[in-house]
Amino acid sequence: MHYLLLDDDTALTETLSRSLIRRGQTVSQCHNLAELDSRLSEAQFDRAIVDLKMAHESGLDAIQRIQQRQPDCAIVMLTGYASIVTAVEAIKRGAVQYLPKPADTDEIINAFGDKLTAEKIDIAPPSVERLEWEHIQRILHEQDGNISATARALNMHRRTLQRKLSKNPAKC
Incomplete structure (x- = not known):
């Protein structure tokens, strides 16, 4: 093939x-x-x-x-x-x-x-946790990996963002 x-x-x-x-x-x-x-x-x-x-x-x-x-x-x-x-x-x-x-x-x-x-087609919608993880990753990428800038863009405290990033991605 x-x-x-x-x-x-x-x-x-x-x-x-x-x-x-x-x-x-x-x-x-x-x-x-x-x-x-x-x-x-x-x-x-x-x-x-x-x-x-x-x-x-x-x-x-x-x-x-x-x-x-x-x-x-x-x-x-x-x-x-x-x-x-x-x-x-x-x-x-x-x-x-x-x-x-x-x-x-x-x-x-x-x-x-x-x-x-x-x-x-059987598509299970992703969980809310998975969607949040993907959104954070997308914004982090847009901010060139800058945690502080990402936290500001997400209107989130920097330490809260760091805690979320330290966890493994949520399952779908």
Whole structure:
């Protein structure tokens, strides 16, 4: 199988790429829609793993581009921002499955098992604790890791933020 990975998180694409290669797969990576167009011109893909939100682009647009140029390519959408609305939209546009992050390689490979319809999608909404953790992480990243600036942006006491960050991420 030839996989196409589209995600602006280079660490994720590198890790997933290595994991797929260890399983005997061929992998190509891209990190934005311009690179996607280039990759689609260079090779034929059996499967694509697409992130929903990239810097200033949407994975939903990527699904359409892949479907138009390589209609036999099965697509799984990954997202850190799971919702029923985006799941249904991804399936309507041609994705065979929609997985919330974090998803391991086995879960992703299994998602390609058979083409699903929107009625078969079973997405458990993330817990409030998980949403809070992800929001804090996003703001921390926007503040370049500065705890004090993050605490101000969240309107939270710095020590409270430090306590929350010292805990492990909440389960979904």
